[in-house]
Amino acid sequence: MRASSYKIPRIIRAKSGDWRVVYEYEIPGQIGAFKKFYVRDGINYIHDLQEKEIAAQELRDDIEEALKSGYNPFLAEIRTESKIFAEETEIKLNKEQSLPDAWNMKEAVENFIKYCQLKNLKDTTVKKYKSQTNTLLKWFTENEIDMKACEVDEDIILDFLEQYNEKFSWSARTYNNYIDGIVTLFTRLPRLERRRNKEIKYNIDLGYLEDKNAIAEKNRYYAPKVAELIKKEIKKDIELYRYVRWIFYSCMRPNEIRHLQIMHIDLDARQIKVAGGLGKTGDRFVPISNELFSLIKEMEVDKMPLDYYVFGSGKRPSPKKTFNEYFREKYRPIKVKLGLDKNYTLYSWKHTRVVSLITAGFDDNQVMTLTGHRDRTAFEAYKRDLVIDNSVMKGKTIDF
Structure with missing residues (x-):
């Protein structure tokens, strides 16, 4: 019986804080030769170690499930260029369609908080997330933004941070705490929602929020x-x-x-x-x-x-x-x-x-x-x- 074409994913917890999940897949045409693939998927934006560990384990489980279902990273690489147009078209269609089965922001937040409680996160942590997500929902209501959670993009989040930071004169610590909370929310949501609907896709990129020292950039003007x-x-x-x-x-x-x-x-x-x-x-x-x-x-x-x-x-x-x-x-x-x-x-x-x-x-x-x-x-x-x-x-x- 032929050996598996992949090796079980595992978590690498580097002391530098750069955690990732690594898995190996057999190189096409080279029996017994494997190539390593590293996946981070936003887990390094989470600073609480308990939450980071949970996110890393979920990422590992998601990758293993995909491999068992037939995912081949080499085929994915080959198809990347040809998929670009299809993916862009799909994103455009998602905006135009009602996405009736997707969570709206209120449902997404409720499921996120429920998840945090089930994972026995500290009461203070859950309380913090409730406060932050309620503030985010309030901003959506004030601005009459009616979107599915999977449709929210980085520009929406930047508008929220910018407007409320000025409105309430947040301290640097408060601003940074909101960044951490939002990153945790949108790192977790795709995995939570895909458990019930495999077709849901999130297209938000929170990489630009990584620099916590650039608070003054919220008021960037045009030279x-x-x-x-x-x-x-x-x-x-x-x-x-x-x-x-x-x-x-x-x-x-x-x-x-x-x-x-x-x-x-x-x-x-x-x-x-x-x-x-x-x-x-x-x-x-x-x-x-x-x-x-x-x-x-x-x-x-x-x-x-x-x-x-x-x-x-x-x-x-x-x-x-x-x-x-x-x-x-x-x-x-x-x-x-x-x-x-x-x-x-x-x-x-x-x-x-x-x-x-x-x-x-x-x-x-x-x-x-x-x-x-x-x-x-x-x-x-x-x-x-x-x-x-x-x-x-x-x-x-x-x-x-």
Whole structure:
């Protein structure tokens, strides 16, 4: 009887923290010769050793089950290039289909918490995960994001971290704890959900969250040269061009703009009302600068019905809001083309506006009317994240 074409997977627990599962598979055409394959699948993003051990064991079991079912890594390599188009098409179809059997975020979180309890994790750990996942669900509700858990991508997570970090002025420790919790959640969910539905596929990449020291990058802005390159690209799409300019001139958040109706724009008083449920600190009013005034006229917003949304589901204001991902999906190919990482977002245009105004000499109190900060301490912290200081070491110092 011929020996098995593979050797049982095992866990390697390196002292450096680089854990992985290794298995060996017989090389095609070379009987008795095996090649080693190493799989990490996100387990090194988990820092709690007990949870990391559980994740590593599950990964090992998943790989062994796949091998028993006939998985051949060499065939997978051969098929990789030909599968790219099929996989991209499948992802696109998944977004378009309702995925009725897939967990929504609430179901996913409930099953994750139940799993943590069954694994007898520490009560404090389970309590922490409950708090973090409830906060994540709250953010989804506030932003009217109705997605299956398997559809959530890294840009969604970055938006959550960025918005809530600014809204609640998280400490570095709190921010890092949320990163750890989210990584654990989305490392675990694919395995939990695939136990009941083998067809479910998650396409989230949390590798960009690995650097815990880059907290200030949450407020990354576009330097002038980068901004000019992006402007050149977005001018090709008038709808996207208007949307980015609106963020820049108003400093409103994407979610605030999405919910903005024409009835909230007062051209006589030159101000826009942002509803309390969408802003950081209750109702606030955004001043309409000359540039924003011109954009409003350009879009003929003042000629539309009051209940229309400024950025509706068409090329012009309409009675229906655009879906949450609309402009992000338009913007993503431009970031890819220019080689910009995930810290550069549509929301970064707000930060770019702030930097531009302050470096041009506008007073902090004036800028705060745009950003929505009512607390000077919070605004100073926001400026530090952007590394804005017009006075220190930027003029003549001492020559060599």
